Amino acid sequence: MGTTTLETVPEPKYWHLKTVLSDALDSEFAVGEILPNERELAARFGVARATLRQALEQLELEGRLQRRRGVGTTVAPPRVGVDVGPAQGGAQGWPGSAADVWHTEGHEDTAPPAAVARLLETAEDTPVHAVRRSRTSGGQPVATEVLYVPGASVPGLPADSGEDTETSGVARARAVLRELHRLALDGQDRSVELGSARADDARRLDRLPGAPVLVVTTRYVVDRRTAAVGVATFRADTCRLNFADTGADPVLAG
Template identity: 65%
Template structure:
């Protein structure tokens, strides 16, 4: 890092410092490398520690840095590429893949926004399947898949089942449907208490929310609401229908 001075810039000092630090992360530091301490960085860039902390906090929020207890501030791995499309994909609920792992399933009344997408009654309970998605040994997404009982009429004898076993039973029956397609909407959100716990983030942390409607026989057969860690994932848009996570090698420098 050079001795860049930030005495007079038209933007806030911490924001300009964030840009300078980001460029240094791209060229001088490898993933996992520990940054110099605050005193050294403050002296090198000629800024107060408060300014430096603001810049570091912003880079952490953007997923460029990680603060590890007992280690310090390290360069974070590149974000995982999440491809979003509108066709059939391998990550379709019920397919035999390792992308999503079933965790639990309960019968519950879905949120009003999901009720509207399903076209069901406001007080009607649906099978609510909880799934998680992992990459590089960490959970990067949590999903609630809402499946109306009418979509899985062949489902029976699941009352004794609980947890992941119940979720797998619903997914197996859902797989029997001849799904005709799906559509997706993506928006920026903030992590609620349950999502934050699963994703190992603080409540209110930025997340990417992907809402998917699955169609069969001309109607909405299920709705999935997947919450991705915004600090570890980036969205890519293409013709593929699958939401595919492609981890990038740990030897890559931060992007």
């Protein structure tokens, strides 16, 4: 591998390096291949390691690279298309329908984050039902979600048995979803923002804390009031979100 010298360009040096690295990924490396270490790459392109790190971080944000624990930096596969439109074939789009691709993992009673409490119009210290769900694609985790449901939205929910086990947690979560399906859903609205993975989400998504993520917040409305709020965290390096509600297959990137 020869030495490549960057020419003087008006754009930031790391940005030009990112373009050069992207071309190299297309022509010299295969999906899943591990990149040389930072010292070798910096020497090849004649840049400081700080400049190289900026370029690598940008390529990771764009989904071209993945940093994996105990492995290093590898060439990422094309992004997968993830449909986040209303559920098809379910009770007017409630989570947990027959066509839902999410996996129910558990339940807990907990106070919601401040932003969620404002959407639910509840006090921040008031516990609500928190249903945790996950989603995979091609065998790899792509998203994790917490669905926050106040007790007033599911008044028919049976009392908790008090058994603190994984099995009872999943059963409780499914019971909450079943009760939601009894409500006539007026509609949903969603917002998307770029964020950084918190430690718990990073562990569930097999990413490092602080990795770029896309946070999709969905508000479920019944009788003009918020009945539930879902906060889904998607891997920004692997996902391309598709908001079409036609039931068509998601558009794949790459």
